[in-house]
Each structure stands twice: as structure tokens, then as C-alpha cells.
Amino acid sequence: MTDTQTHQPTQTQTQTMRHDGGGREVDVDVVVVGAGIAGLYLMKRLRDLGVGARAFETGDDVGGTWYWNRYPGARCDVESIDYQYSWDPELAEEWTWSERYATQPEILRYVNHVADKHDLRRDVTFETRIVDARWDDATSKWTIRTEPADGGPLETLTCRWYVMATGCLSAPKDPEIEGSDAFEGEVYVTGRWPHEGVDFTGKRVGVIGTGSSAIQSIPLIADEADEMVVFQRTPNFSLPARNGPPRPEKVERFEQADDYREEARWSSAGVPRDMPELGAMMVDEDTRRARYEQAWQEGTIFSLTGAYNDLFLNPESNATAAEFVRSKIRSKVDDPETAEILCPTTFPIGTKRLCLDTNYYETFNRGHVSLVDLRAEPIQRITATGVEVGAGDGASESRSFEFDAIVFATGFDAMTGAIVRVDIEGRDGLSLREKWAAGPQTYLGLMTEGFPNLFMVTGPQSPSVLSNMAVSIEQHVEWITDTIERLREDGHDVIEPTELAERAWVQHNDDFAGITLFTQANSWYMGANVAGKARAVLPYIGGVDRYRQTCVDVVEAD
Ligand code: N01
Numbered sequence: 001m002t003d004t005q006t007h008q009p010t011q012t013q014t015q016t017m018r019h020d021g022g023g024r025e026v027d028v029d030v031v032v033v034g035a036g037i038a039g040l041y042l043m044k045r046l047r048d049l050g051v052g053a054r055a056f057e058t059g060d061d062v063g064g065t066w067y068w069n070r071y072p073g074a075r076c077d078v079e080s081i082d083y084q085y086s087w088d089p090e091l092a093e094e095w096t097w098s099e100r101y102a103t104q105p106e107i108l109r110y111v112n113h114v115a116d117k118h119d120l121r122r123d124v125t126f127e128t129r130i131v132d133a134r135w136d137d138a139t140s141k142w143t144i145r146t147e148p149a150d151g152g153p154l155e156t157l158t159c160r161w162y163v164m165a166t167g168c169l170s171a172p173k174d175p176e177i178e179g180s181d182a183f184e185g186e187v188y189v190t191g192r193w194p195h196e197g198v199d200f201t202g203k204r205v206g207v208i209g210t211g212s213s214a215i216q217s218i219p220l221i222a223d224e225a226d227e228m229v230v231f232q233r234t235p236n237f238s239l240p241a242r243n244g245p246p247r248p249e250k251v252e253r254f255e256q257a258d259d260y261r262e263e264a265r266w267s268s269a270g271v272p273r274d275m276p277e278l279g280a281m282m283v284d285e286d287t288r289r290a291r292y293e294q295a296w297q298e299g300t301i302f303s304l305t306g307a308y309n310d311l312f313l314n315p316e317s318n319a320t321a322a323e324f325v326r327s328k329i330r331s332k333v334d335d336p337e338t339a340e341i342l343c344p345t346t347f348p349i350g351t352k353r354l355c356l357d358t359n360y361y362e363t364f365n366r367g368h369v370s371l372v373d374l375r376a377e378p379i380q381r382i383t384a385t386g387v388e389v390g391a392g393d394g395a396s397e398s399r400s401f402e403f404d405a406i407v408f409a410t411g412f413d414a415m416t417g418a419i420v421r422v423d424i425e426g427r428d429g430l431s432l433r434e435k436w437a438a439g440p441q442t443y444l445g446l447m448t449e450g451f452p453n454l455f456m457v458t459g460p461q462s463p464s465v466l467s468n469m470a471v472s473i474e475q476h477v478e479w480i481t482d483t484i485e486r487l488r489e490d491g492h493d494v495i496e497p498t499e500l501a502e503r504a505w506v507q508h509n510d511d512f513a514g515i516t517l518f519t520q521a522n523s524w525y526m527g528a529n530v531a532g533k534a535r536a537v538l539p540y541i542g543g544v545d546r547y548r549q550t551c552v553d554v555v556e557a558d
Contacts, residue, residue: 028052030484031144031159033422035124036064037111038165038457038473041087043120045481051488054157055124055165056146062115062124064167066108070193071213071409072220074104077301077356081246081254082271083107083470085114086261092254100299101243101356128155132423133162135452140493142453160493161484164419165457165477168465171417173530175208175410179381186405190217191412200224203404206387208379210236212355214409219359221407222369229401230364231387233374234522235344237325238355242299265475268543269302270468280308280317292324305350312350312516312541322349332361341373347521353465372401382406414524415460415538416440426451439527439536443497443505444551446476452496455480461509463547465525466539475544479551513537 032042035057046053059067076083080097094117095110102110115121127149134143142162146155172191174180188198190213205225207214210232222228253272254260263272280288288308295303304325310317326343333339342361344352363369377389380398387406390398413421416436424432430450435441442448445462446455457476458464464472487495513519518537522528526535540547 026054026155027141027158028054029159030054030161030163031056031130031142031157032163032165033130034064034165034167034170035059035062035115035120035126036067036165036167036170037085037470038167038477039064039124040111040115040118040120041085041474041477042163042165042457042481043123044087044118045477046484047123049481049485051481051484053123054159056128056130057124057126058129058149060126060149061112062121063108063111065170066104066111068170068191068193069213070104070195070197071188071190071217071407072198073216073358074190074193074213075101075216075241075243075356076107077101077212077241077354078271078468078470079246079250079300080107081250082264082468084110085470086257086474088114088118089257092257097246099243100246101241130422132425133454134425135427135454137427140452161453161455163455163457163480164422164459166418168415168458168469169412171413171421173411173413173417175408176531177208177379177382179383180408182384183382183386183403183406184384185386185403188405188407190214190407190409198405200405202226204402205229205405205407206231206401206403207407207409208387209409209411210234211409211411212236212353213411214407215355215357215360217407217409218369219357219363222363222366226368228369229372229387229403230369231372231374231379231389232341233378234346234352235342236352236355237322237344237349238357238360239296239301239304239325240299241356241358242297243358264468264471265548266545268545269466270463270471270544271300271302273302273306276307276309278308279310279314280320281310281314282308288320289324292321296324296328299356301354301356305354312348312518315348315517318348318350318517325349329361332365334365338364338371341371347523348517351516351518351521351525352523353525372399411524411529413530413533414527415465416527416533417530419456419459424451424454426454437534439534440538441502441506443502444547444554445540446479446551447495447497449497449499449502452494455483460538461505462540463542463544464539466541467544471544475548475551479555482555508542509537509540512541516541 029051030046030053032039032055035055039055043055079100080102085091128146131145131147141158141160144157172189200221201224203225204227205221206229208231215238264270291307295307305311311321329343330339364371372389380388380390386402388398388400420433427450440460442459442461445459458472525538527533528535
């Protein structure tokens with residue numbers, strides 16, 4: 001399934017080649033982009049294999065997503081017992097999660113603990129971004145230019161292998177609102193939250209967006225703000241997280257950590273759980289409602305849409321789960337009009353990522369919090385003092401809101417954004433940005449034809465965001481490092497998917513997506529949240545277990 005070329009095995013040591021024009025030129029075996037959960041594990045594996053590697057990170061420390069997303073209420077929506085590294089079994093003994101769903105500061109402390117314990121910072125260059133990367137067929141190497149945050153000279157490196165461990169939700173998207181630079185008050189973006197925190201006490205705050213980041217932060221911002229207005233374009237389905245101490249039944253199962261983790265690796269979403277055998281329409285309404293109620297009480301993103309086996313396939317089944325959640329929203333929100341605005345009706349439940357919340361809907365019962373339905377009154381512009389909404393057709397009146405602070409919770413250019421923001425040029429000058437203009441084309445979400453020796457961790461067309469990222473990251477890191485090790489042992493310098501293998505994988509992804517309801521939503525899963533981005537299902541829908549088996553089969557087939 002792949003082409004390889006044979007050369008001498010690469011050097012294992014990092015070598016300084018020459019100095020040039022103020023910038024240095026360095027040759028390493030592997031360049032890794034990102035020092036988050038994926039980048040750190042990559043660096044550890046490569047070091048253990050004796051492969052010279054350097055990582056680059058735009059932040060000034062490790063943590064990736066947990067470094068950047070410091071907004072109030074930021075938590076993982078996968079339980080912490082599941083969302084942690086498995087490669088160092090001692091960590092489970094050393095680290096006890098204080099909550100079922102740990103907060104961002106606790107997760108960041110955990111990542112720092114791992115970085116300290118394994119001395120992983122020493123091979124990372126912080127506050128440095130990759131500007132571009134070009135493949136050279138003559139040397140079978142990548143040439144990469146990096147730019148330090150302090151505006152210092154660009155550095156040029158060459159490497160044999162180039163790994164993007166850039167995360168799926170790391171490139172904040174442009175808010176795409178007229179005048180978004182015009183506001184003269186405080187401006188915050190959830191994905192780039194100030195490290196020192198923000199005190200909203202006594203302030204009038206506008207929040208734009210109602211995705212996970214907004215749904216987690218709104219109740220806490222409302223605790224401080226004098227007045228809060230939430231601008232909602234599309235309502236989301238959110239389930240109560242029921243956060244608290246780690247669940248005793250989970251803690252007990254995790255006592256057999258090896259078995260538990262193996263089960264996670266071979267589960268459909270990277271979290272061990274019982275799979276439903278029945279379709280939703282195979283049971284009567286009372287049974288169904290009781291099952292949904294049980295799932296609602298469970299408080300996970302998997303429980304409700306995992307209650308029946310056809311909720312992503314059969315619109316009629318899906319509608320029963322969606323209506324169940326809408327009934328819960330109506331029961332939580334006092335004002336019937338506000339409740340209706342908060343009820344999602346335009347996409348099947350689960351086809352936009354479900355949110356987990358603590359008191360989100362209840363926040364709209366507070367006197368100082370109001371909701372603006374942007375479908376009825378779209379944002380016209382952001383002004384120096386606030387936000388103007390209205391149909392803009394002269395038929396209805398426009399309204400202005402004045403704020404001290406505006407929070408943009410407007411999301412990310414997901415899955416492909418962080419990859420194509422680097423100017424990557426493969427064989428014969430082929431631009432990755434151009435190759436993916438009509439949607440990503442990858443082999444297994446790990447590589448892409450025309451870009452030899454370029455690997456992606458949890459790239460598009462792999463399970464990634466539809467799974468427990470911790471499990472999917474480890475699988476990719478191990479696959480990539482095993483592959484590099486094998487190529488070196490066998491004296492191969494180049495690996496690249498064939499065009500046919502890639503076409504088949506893209507087709508397989510499309511086929512899977514086509515039989516599900518995912519294509520019916522204008523979600524970031526579909527690339528639909530970014531103006532001009534091609535519409536394509538970005539994650540692999542077939543499940544972690546099926547995907548892992550495919551990767552195993554590919555390796556076994558040599
Ligand atoms: O981003 P989003 P997010 N005018 O894209 C709105 C993960 N995550 O940062 O839906 C007005 O979901 C946009 O409206 P619409 C998680 O996987 C995880 O919240 O495009 N509104 C939407 O409401 C999550 O799914 C955790 O109509 C505009 C919102 O902004 C993913 O990250 C926590 C607009 C963006 O929502 C992304 O979540 C947080 C405009 N011009 C995030 N542009 C956990 O682990 C955008 N919007 C719990």
C-alpha cells in the first residue's frame with residue numbers, strides 16, 4: 001500500500017550542518033510540530049528509539065489544547081480516567097484525578113508532570129512557529145523554516161521525517177463578523193484565553209457562539225458579570241455532565257488498568273462501554289424514554305447517542321433522542337420563548353458534537369442573562385461599543401448592545417486548519433493547501449500522497465475527534481514511530497502512500513459518511529463552520545476498533 005525508496009539508514013544524532021545569513025541550518029531525523037499530548041509522547045518514543053528529533057511549539061510551554069483553552073469552565077468532555085496517557089503505567093499510580101471531568105488547570109498540571117518526569121522539554125523549541133516546509137526529492141528530506149515569536153531570524157532545518165502533531169482544534173477560526181476588530185472594550189477568544197485569567201465582575205459581557213466552549217464558560221462568566229447577552233446562531237444539544245468525584249464503578253474497573261485500556265483500544269470510541277443491540281424503533285415509547293432517561297442521568301457524551309444502535313443512521317430513531325433532549329431543555333428553562341430558541345431543530349442529534357454542561361440552560365433563568373436569536377436577528381456588525389443586530393433589510397428594527405467585554409467563542413478551523421496554515425510543499429512543488437482545496441485526501445489520516453515522509457497525528461479521515469483523543473493519539477504516535485523504526489532498520493528513507501491506496505481510503509470515508517446522518521449538519525465535522533472551506537466529512541466515522549484493525553492489517557500486509 002506504500003512506496004518506499006532505499007537509502008542508507010539515517011543518522012541517529014542531531015547534527016548542526018552550517019550557519020547561514022543569521023539563521024542556523026540544522027539537520028535532524030525528525031521534526032515534530034506541537035508539544036501537546038501528541039507531540040510530547042512522540043518525543044518520548046523517538047528518544048527511546050535513539051532517533052534525533054526536535055519539536056517546535058508556538059506556546060511558551062507544553063500542553064497544546066490545554067495550554068491555550070484557559071477560559072472559565074474549560075474541561076475535557078471525556079472522563080479523566082479515560083483521557084490520560086497509558087504508555088507510562090506508573091502515571092496511573094502517581095496521579096489521582098480530583099474530578100470525574102478534570103478542569104483545564106488540572107489537565108495542564110498533569111501534562112507538565114509528565115513533561116517533567118520524562119524531561120521532555122529539553123528537545124522542544126518554544127515560542128516558535130513553523131513557517132513552511134518543502135520536500136526535496138534529490139535528498140529525500142524536508143526543509144523547514146521556523147520563526148521565533150520575538151521576531152528573531154528564521155531558522156532553517158532539514159529532516160527526514162516531518163510530523164504534524166498540531167491537534168484537531170488548535171487553529172481558532174476568524175469570527176467572520178463585520179467590524180470584529182472595531183470593538184474598543186476588552187476582547188477575548190476562548191481558544192486563546194489570557195493566562196492571568198479575566199475578572200468580569202461588574203461588567204457587561206457579550207458572548208458570541210454557543211458551542212462547547214461557550215456552553216462551558218457562560219455559567220461561570222454569568223456568575224461574575226453584571227449583565228450578559230448570549231448571541232446564538234445555532235442552538236446545540238447539551239447534556240448535564242454530572243461532574244463530581246470520579247465514578248466509583250469506573251475507578252473499580254480501572255483497577256485492572258491493562259485490561260481496561262486494551263478494551264478502550266478496541267472499542268468503537270476509545271472508551272470501554274456496552275454497545276447497544278437494538279434500534280430505537282424496535283422498542284415502545286415508554287421503554288425508549290426510560291432508556292434515554294438513564295442515559296441522561298449518566299452524564300457522558302456517549303451515553304445518549306449510544307442508547308440505540310441506529311441513532312446515527314435512522315432519522316426517525318434520531319428524532320426520538322433529539323425530542324427527548326428538547327423536552328429536557330423546555331423543563332429547565334423558565335421562559336418558554338427562550339426555551340424554544342435554545343432547542344436545536346436543524347440537525348440530527350449527535351451530528352454536531354454533543355456538549356456537556358454544568359448549569360448551562362439554567363443560566364438563562366437568571367435575571368441578568370439574555371439570549372439573542374441570530375437566526376431572527378443576525379449580527380449586522382460589531383461597533384466600537386458593542387454589537388448591532390437586526391434583519392438589516394429595513395423591514396425590522398435593528399438593536400444595539402453596549403458591552404465592556406466581548407467573548408468570541410466562535411470555534412476553530414478544525415482538523416485541517418492547523419496543518420494547512422503551514423505552507424507545505426511536497427513533491428514537484430505540490431501545495432498541500434491546494435491539494436486539499438476540495439477536501440482532505442489522506443491515507444488512513446496518517447499520510448498524504450505527494451508528501452513523502454509527512455505524518456499527521458489524528459489527521460483528517462482518522463477517528464480523532466469522534467473518539468477519545470488520548471487513545472487515538474497514542475495509536476498514531478505508536479504507528480508513526482514504529483514505521484520510522486522499521487524503515488530505518490530496513491534501510492528505507494522514504495515512505496509515501498500510493499494514489500490508489502489514498503483514493504480507496506477517501507472513498508471508504510465518504511461511503512461511511514454517506515450512510516450516516518453526519519452529512520446533514522453544518523458542523524465543524526463537515527468543515528461547514530468556516531467560510532469557503534470545502535464540505536467534507538473530516539473524521540473517520542467507522543470507529544476506533546475498525547480503524548485500528550485496518551492499520552494492523554496494512555502493516556501485516558507489509
Ligand atoms: O466551537 P464550535 P467551540 N456569528 O464550532 C458560533 C471541542 N471542545 O470552541 O453553529 C455568530 O462548536 C457557531 O455558530 P454556528 C469540542 O469538540 C471540547 O465551542 O456555526 N456565531 C457556534 O455556536 C467542540 O465541539 C471541549 O451557527 C458564530 C460557535 O460559534 C469543539 O472543541 C470544550 C459565528 C462555535 O462553536 C469546538 O467547540 C470546548 C458568527 N460569525 C471545545 N461564527 C471539551 O472537551 C461562529 N459562531 C468539553
